[in-house]
Each structure stands twice: as structure tokens, then as C-alpha cells.
Amino acid sequence: MELSNNGTDQSFTAQNAVASIILSLACLLGVPGNALVIWIILFTMQRQRSPTVVLILNLAIADVLVLITLPLWIYSFVHGWALGEGFCKILSYLIHCNMYVSVFLITVMSAERFMAVVYPFATQRWRRNKVVVKVVLAVWGFAFLFSVPVLMFQVLDVDMDGRQQCLSMVFNTDQQEILCTVLQVVVAFVIPFSVMITCYICIGRKVKSMTFNTPNRTGAVIGSVVIVFFICWVPHHIINVISLVALMTENQTMSDTLNDVYDIGVLVTGALAFINSCVNPVLYAFAARNIRSGFRLSALxxxxxxxxxxxxxxxxxxxxxxxxxxxxxxxxxxxxxxxx
Incomplete structure (x- = not known):
């Protein structure tokens, strides 16, 4: 029994260490990158904020709001959560809101790029800032709505060393847990990823059919968007699916094994999802020509x-x-x- 417990403690300690390293890198790289994007758009692009730039601005705001909380989580992994259950609920809710906003905005940007490339003339009247503002407000509204379960079920837990951690949601019934997990997987990954990959496949075909010689760079940007989103988010949702299978299976041995896998991977895969917020400025903001030129001309x-x-x-x-x-x-x- 002691060997088993020691192995679990070592696994948990290694898991915390890996998660802390990933979160530290995301914070150190992502906060300055997103802050720079926000500064460029707000202070150097007052007269040329296209709908795409408005979406990028909100994406950077959502990402930086998530990333500035990472020192608290890193401290929690090392010393335990010391801010109480109320602040745990509020901070977890805000993080989930901004993560939803980030995913939804990436999806909207994919759809906007699809319409602009495939139907450039038919969609001119829809690609206006007034319409984009309404879409952004809807995105934030849906994000706040889908994050409500966090306020209801987020609780403080105790780790292997007896320290409180703000990492778990405890549901009243198995049906509630299944519903919330399925909703998160479908809304935060399956639908957005399906929309993105469909849009970018259509964009890639359209670009290949054009006569000018710029398909390689466009294809590289498109491919990087889909690949990075997939790499950052699919492990987190695979872990969620594993927890669902463990909950629904009747085989106790399999259920315990799957729960062990979930416990080992949940922190690392959750931390990996923050990398998407770190990489977003490079993929979206600095890939936009007007922001790059704004940076060069206005800043340098x-x-x-x-x-x-x-x-x-x-x-x-x-x-x-x-x-x-x-x-x-x-x-x-x-x-x-x-x-x-």
C-alpha cells in the first residue's frame, strides 16, 4: 500500500511540475504578445479597424485575461489554494468564459475568412463593424451562459499532500456530470473544429483555383491554424471523454483504470489548452497584413x-x-x- 501511495504522490508531483512549466511558458510568452496586439490595435489603428481587426482585438483581450491568472494557478500547484471557495468559483468561471470566447472567436474568424474569400461581393454588406460588434456581443453572451455550470459545481478539493486545490467540479448526479461534459466537448471543440476545418478546406480550394501566385503562404497559415487548435485542445477533450466512459461503464476495474488515467492527465492537458491563447497573436494578429504594417510603421x-x-x-x-x-x-x- 505504501508503494502505491508513493507512486501516486510521485505521479501527482510530476504532473504538477509539468503543468507549472507549461503554464509558465504560456504566461511569459502569451501576455506580452497579446498585450502588444491590443496596444497596436487601440493606439495605432483608430481609422483602419476592419471587422477582422475587431475580432482579433477581442480575441487578444480574452486570451490575455486568461493568461494573467496563470501565476495564481502555478502558486496553487506548489503551495495550495489559499483564496477561498468563493474566489475559486469566480476565477474559474471567468477563465471558462474567456476560453469559450477564444474558441468562439476563432470559429467566427474562420467563417468570416471563408465568406470573404469564397463570396467576396455577396457578403460586403454583412462585413461591417456594426454587424461584427453584434456578433462579438453574442459570442461573449454565449460564453457567459455556457460557463454557468462552473459557478454551480466548482468546489475546493484536497490533493495528495493535504493542500486545498481549486481544480474540481462536484455534481449532484451522474446525469448532471454527463450532460455538462458532453456539452463542453461538443460546444467547445466538436462544433468549432468542424466549422474551422470545413471553412479552411473551402478556402484552400478557392485559393488553389486563383491565378495569382500566393497559395503556399496562405495554405501554411490555414494549416497552422487548424493544427495548433487541434494539438492544444484535443488532449483536454480526450481526457473529458475518458472521464465520461469511466462514469458510464459498469466494469469497476475499467472504471478505476480510466479514472487513474484522467487524474494523471487532467492537469497537463488543461495546461496545454492555454498554449492556444499564447500562440493566437502569432497565428492571427501578426499574420494580418494591416496589423503587421501597423506595428512596423507605427511602432518601429x-x-x-x-x-x-x-x-x-x-x-x-x-x-x-x-x-x-x-x-x-x-x-x-x-x-x-x-x-x-
Whole structure:
């Protein structure tokens, strides 16, 4: 029994360590990237915010709101949750909301790109900022709605070392757990991934049929979007499906084995899902031509202009100082000549 418990403790400790490393990388890379995207859009693109840029702005906001909470979770893995059950519920709810928003916005952006490429003229009247604002509000509304179960069932749990952790949802019945898990898998992965892959397959076919020679770069961006979303999210939802199978199976041995697999993988796969929020600025924001140009022209160019201006000012001041010194020397020499 002691060996079994020690093995479980070691597995849990390794699981926490891996999850903490993944979350640390996501926070260190994702927060500056998303913050930079928000700054560029808000302060350098006031007059050229297309519908796509509005979607990217909301995506960056949702991602950065998720990523700035990661230090709390990393601290919790190491020292335990110390903020109480109420804050556990609220913070978990906000994280689920923003994760839903991130997934929904990626799906909307895929559909928007599909309409813009496949039906560019028929959809011009729909690709307006007023329509996009309504879509964004609907996305946030649905995200808040689908995250309500977290407020109802999120509780504090105790880990192997006796520390409280804000990681579990405890349901009143098996039917509630099955319903909530199936809803999350379908709404947060199956439907969005199906929409994305369908849209990008159609976009890829359309691009290949065009005469201009830019299909390779477009295909690379499209492929990276689908692949990264799949890699980041499918392990998390596979673990959820494993928990469903363990709950529904009548074989107790299989159920216990599947529950062990779930316990081992839930933290790591959950942490991996945060990587999608970290990679989003690279895939969506910096792949957008107007944001890239906005970054180059508005940020770097302004910095270069300021440096150039300061150098010119310093050079002018130095020349003026030199001239003044020469004049003072000349005046002194004239005065000395008069004295002679």
C-alpha cells in the first residue's frame, strides 16, 4: 500500500511540475504578445479597424485575461489554494468564459475568412463593424451562459499532500456530470473544429483555383491554424471523454483504470489548452497584413523617427555650442589684441 501511495504522490508531483512549466511558458510568452496586439490595435489603428481587426482585438483581450491568472494557478500547484471557495468559483468561471470566447472567436474568424474569400461581393454588406460588434456581443453572451455550470459545481478539493486545490467540479448526479461534459466537448471543440476545418478546406480550394501566385503562404497559415487548435485542445477533450466512459461503464476495474488515467492527465492537458491563447497573436494578429504594417510603421517607425529627431537635435546643439565656443574664443583674442 505504501508503494502505491508513493507512486501516486510521485505521479501527482510530476504532473504538477509539468503543468507549472507549461503554464509558465504560456504566461511569459502569451501576455506580452497579446498585450502588444491590443496596444497596436487601440493606439495605432483608430481609422483602419476592419471587422477582422475587431475580432482579433477581442480575441487578444480574452486570451490575455486568461493568461494573467496563470501565476495564481502555478502558486496553487506548489503551495495550495489559499483564496477561498468563493474566489475559486469566480476565477474559474471567468477563465471558462474567456476560453469559450477564444474558441468562439476563432470559429467566427474562420467563417468570416471563408465568406470573404469564397463570396467576396455577396457578403460586403454583412462585413461591417456594426454587424461584427453584434456578433462579438453574442459570442461573449454565449460564453457567459455556457460557463454557468462552473459557478454551480466548482468546489475546493484536497490533493495528495493535504493542500486545498481549486481544480474540481462536484455534481449532484451522474446525469448532471454527463450532460455538462458532453456539452463542453461538443460546444467547445466538436462544433468549432468542424466549422474551422470545413471553412479552411473551402478556402484552400478557392485559393488553389486563383491565378495569382500566393497559395503556399496562405495554405501554411490555414494549416497552422487548424493544427495548433487541434494539438492544444484535443488532449483536454480526450481526457473529458475518458472521464465520461469511466462514469458510464459498469466494469469497476475499467472504471478505476480510466479514472487513474484522467487524474494523471487532467492537469497537463488543461495546461496545454492555454498554449492556444499564447500562440493566437502569432497565428492571427501578426499574420494580418494591416496589423503587421501597423506595428512596423507605427511602432518601429515612430521609434526610429524619435531617435533620428533626437540625434538631429543633439547634433544641432553640438554645432551651436561649437559655434558659441569659437565666437567666445574669437572675442577673447580680439580683446587681448586691443589690450596689446
Amino acid at each position: 517607425a515612430k521609434l526610429f523617427d524619435q531617435l533620428t529627431h533626437s540625434l538631429k537635435e543633439e547634433s544641432r546643439k553640438e554645432s551651436m555650442d561649437t559655434t558659441k565656443k569659437d565666437l567666445s574664443v574669437t572675442m577673447e583674442e580680439m580683446c587681448s589684441l586691443q589690450d596689446i
